[in-house]
Amino acid sequence: MAKLFIPGPIDVSKETFAAMSRPMIGHRGSEFEALYASTQPVLQELGGTTRPFFLSTSSAWGIMEASLKNLCAKKVLTLCCGAFSDKWFSVAKSMGLAADKIQVEWGEAISPEAVRAKLEEGGFDLVTLIHNETSTGVMNDVAGIAKVVKSFPGVLFVVDAVSSFSAVPIAMDELGIDVLLAGVQKALALPPGLTVFACSQDALERAEGMPNRGYYFDFIEFAKNAAQNNTPSTPAISLIFGLQHILGVIAAEGVKNRYARHAANNAMIHEWGKRRGFKNFAPEGRQSVSLTCFHTPAGFNQSAFIKTLNSKHGFAINGGYGKIKGLTFRISNMGNETPATMQELIDAMDDVLG
Amino acid sequence: MAKLFIPGPIDVSKETFAAMSRPMIGHRGSEFEALYASTQPVLQELGGTTRPFFLSTSSAWGIMEASLKNLCAKKVLTLCCGAFSDKWFSVAKSMGLAADKIQVEWGEAISPEAVRAKLEEGGFDLVTLIHNETSTGVMNDVAGIAKVVKSFPGVLFVVDAVSSFSAVPIAMDELGIDVLLAGVQKALALPPGLTVFACSQDALERAEGMPNRGYYFDFIEFAKNAAQNNTPSTPAISLIFGLQHILGVIAAEGVKNRYARHAANNAMIHEWGKRRGFKNFAPEGRQSVSLTCFHTPAGFNQSAFIKTLNSKHGFAINGGYGKIKGLTFRISNMGNETPATMQELIDAMDDVLG
Numbered sequence: 001m002a003k004l005f006i007p008g009p010i011d012v013s014k015e016t017f018a019a020m021s022r023p024m025i026g027h028r029g030s031e032f033e034a035l036y037a038s039t040q041p042v043l044q045e046l047g048g049t050t051r052p053f054f055l056s057t058s059s060a061w062g063i064m065e066a067s068l069k070n071l072c073a074k075k076v077l078t079l080c081c082g083a084f085s086d087k088w089f090s091v092a093k094s095m096g097l098a099a100d101k102i103q104v105e106w107g108e109a110i111s112p113e114a115v116r117a118k119l120e121e122g123g124f125d126l127v128t129l130i131h132n133e134t135s136t137g138v139m140n141d142v143a144g145i146a147k148v149v150k151s152f153p154g155v156l157f158v159v160d161a162v163s164s165f166s167a168v169p170i171a172m173d174e175l176g177i178d179v180l181l182a183g184v185q186k187a188l189a190l191p192p193g194l195t196v197f198a199c200s201q202d203a204l205e206r207a208e209g210m211p212n213r214g215y216y217f218d219f220i221e222f223a224k225n226a227a228q229n230n231t232p233s234t235p236a237i238s239l240i241f242g243l244q245h246i247l248g249v250i251a252a253e254g255v256k257n258r259y260a261r262h263a264a265n266n267a268m269i270h271e272w273g274k275r276r277g278f279k280n281f282a283p284e285g286r287q288s289v290s291l292t293c294f295h296t297p298a299g300f301n302q303s304a305f306i307k308t309l310n311s312k313h314g315f316a317i318n319g320g321y322g323k324i325k326g327l328t329f330r331i332s333n334m335g336n337e338t339p340a341t342m343q344e345l346i347d348a349m350d351d352v353l354g
Numbered sequence: 355m356a357k358l359f360i361p362g363p364i365d366v367s368k369e370t371f372a373a374m375s376r377p378m379i380g381h382r383g384s385e386f387e388a389l390y391a392s393t394q395p396v397l398q399e400l401g402g403t404t405r406p407f408f409l410s411t412s413s414a415w416g417i418m419e420a421s422l423k424n425l426c427a428k429k430v431l432t433l434c435c436g437a438f439s440d441k442w443f444s445v446a447k448s449m450g451l452a453a454d455k456i457q458v459e460w461g462e463a464i465s466p467e468a469v470r471a472k473l474e475e476g477g478f479d480l481v482t483l484i485h486n487e488t489s490t491g492v493m494n495d496v497a498g499i500a501k502v503v504k505s506f507p508g509v510l511f512v513v514d515a516v517s518s519f520s521a522v523p524i525a526m527d528e529l530g531i532d533v534l535l536a537g538v539q540k541a542l543a544l545p546p547g548l549t550v551f552a553c554s555q556d557a558l559e560r561a562e563g564m565p566n567r568g569y570y571f572d573f574i575e576f577a578k579n580a581a582q583n584n585t586p587s588t589p590a591i592s593l594i595f596g597l598q599h600i601l602g603v604i605a606a607e608g609v610k611n612r613y614a615r616h617a618a619n620n621a622m623i624h625e626w627g628k629r630r631g632f633k634n635f636a637p638e639g640r641q642s643v644s645l646t647c648f649h650t651p652a653g654f655n656q657s658a659f660i661k662t663l664n665s666k667h668g669f670a671i672n673g674g675y676g677k678i679k680g681l682t683f684r685i686s687n688m689g690n691e692t693p694a695t696m697q698e699l700i701d702a703m704d705d706v707l708g
Binding site for chain 1: 357362365368371385565569570588
């Protein structure tokens, strides 16, 4: 089994697995409540918010869909720039919602001014953005877009920070983000199966008035239970033990040091790409710092490169996603990686390339 | 931390945690597909079905709610006999569905003839049953109720086997169950966070025609992905490694031996209750074999009993759920327990009672 440098799930440390192997506890009691409460301070620091974080036993799509269900009373604008952000539009359609989109070419970022122009058409009450589009390695201008969205009263702003959370600073409260969500199998370096998210007061007020929200993903149920440090349904207890562990690791490292480490690791891969002649798929200035997506050069046997890297060196990188599969390849530098472990990967890639 | 004899989550073995600590793999590739495929034969044997099992990254409520969303086009009849089955009715209402119920006193079972009388009123296209109502220790007559439901064409039958799956035989195909679902933190002795479920062809055909199903819990998406041994959204990979392990343990034990062991463990607790003067909350003939719910006798200091059992012996049992909290207490015999480990619990309870 190869060590994963794919953009999630990524390598999980022995210490995290040990934390996840703590004896099971009941979830309706003080032990679980203490566990839940212990996750809040660092999650809030990472999200730049004083709002409580909710723990959803689901992957991120559950909360991405739930954000539409809980918050879209009129029409949603989805900002589409890659496989995952494009899909958010089709999910809105699959729910029977009124939805419109801004669609840019994969590899491009969403322009705040385009968002302004679209919102000026009127009728929208919700905007969805993927901060870091994992399929293309583009990191969108969340601050610029937030500023635009916030200038339209009654329009709420949902940000998927699945592959940016804990890799770069996010200022939920300052930017006026209404729902901030993240999976745990990306920069938090846990196995998948849990989504953390926070809601603004405006989001909860909107949700409260929405009919037929159901139960499992009802934001109001999450808020009621979070007030008691608990979850509406039986939580993924082992993953929350793991979350508690990794948040402790992050606190010990210091979030600023963590951000700097991700930036340094990422720069090493960019540097390697330059040296080997691989061009970044994302434009200068809008490149993710948690993963890198490279163009596959004409004539380059990417499939053989990835296979040999795996079989000879035991490292897995990814050969592109969706319609750019084969045309791009992606390397993650998220989680627990260090300059030393990134160098191991780089040496291995150089060895394969010869 | 006490060893759990509460009716889920329950004690998880070191070997299961070791399986869950296998290095992470990507979920869009042959390694994951092999993992997924490996879970099917034993799940199908336990469920009495040739249908594929779907793996949902959620707790059971996700699929309980999804069954309504995917299958209720007209009106659902919820069979209510305890905290969890009662809640299924309120979840249907929270979704804005037309819903009616049969409500019996907690501690009683659902009568097939009552189901017949209700369905004869007409207008229903779905019935929900909790096989083993975990809050009361009542095991409903799933075969008798299935026979009634199946005599009404166009009425689909959803069975929650959360706390009975792998503890007693379930004959999905023979009984004509349309959705069979189970959490993994009960008799499968895994940490919570994953729900396994299977759908009949009729269920999938009904789902296909339902508008606005969304994405995360869309049965058709599950079916499409299962055909490729995969899941619609990022799966809880570690829990699936754990599932693979425990299904191997079950195959090695033999499912009939497993059922016999659960029955023997359960009989020990019933015997203990008789000897100590505790009356079963569930009626004779409809008592669960995976957990036991006892009446709290007048004047019995149940809270002190449970606390001392925990502090002196390190065993956790449960002090009742919902509106019968304090009036009942519950003991699980699910999962990996043996007559020897059940005897340890019994000796400890006898020690505390004096």
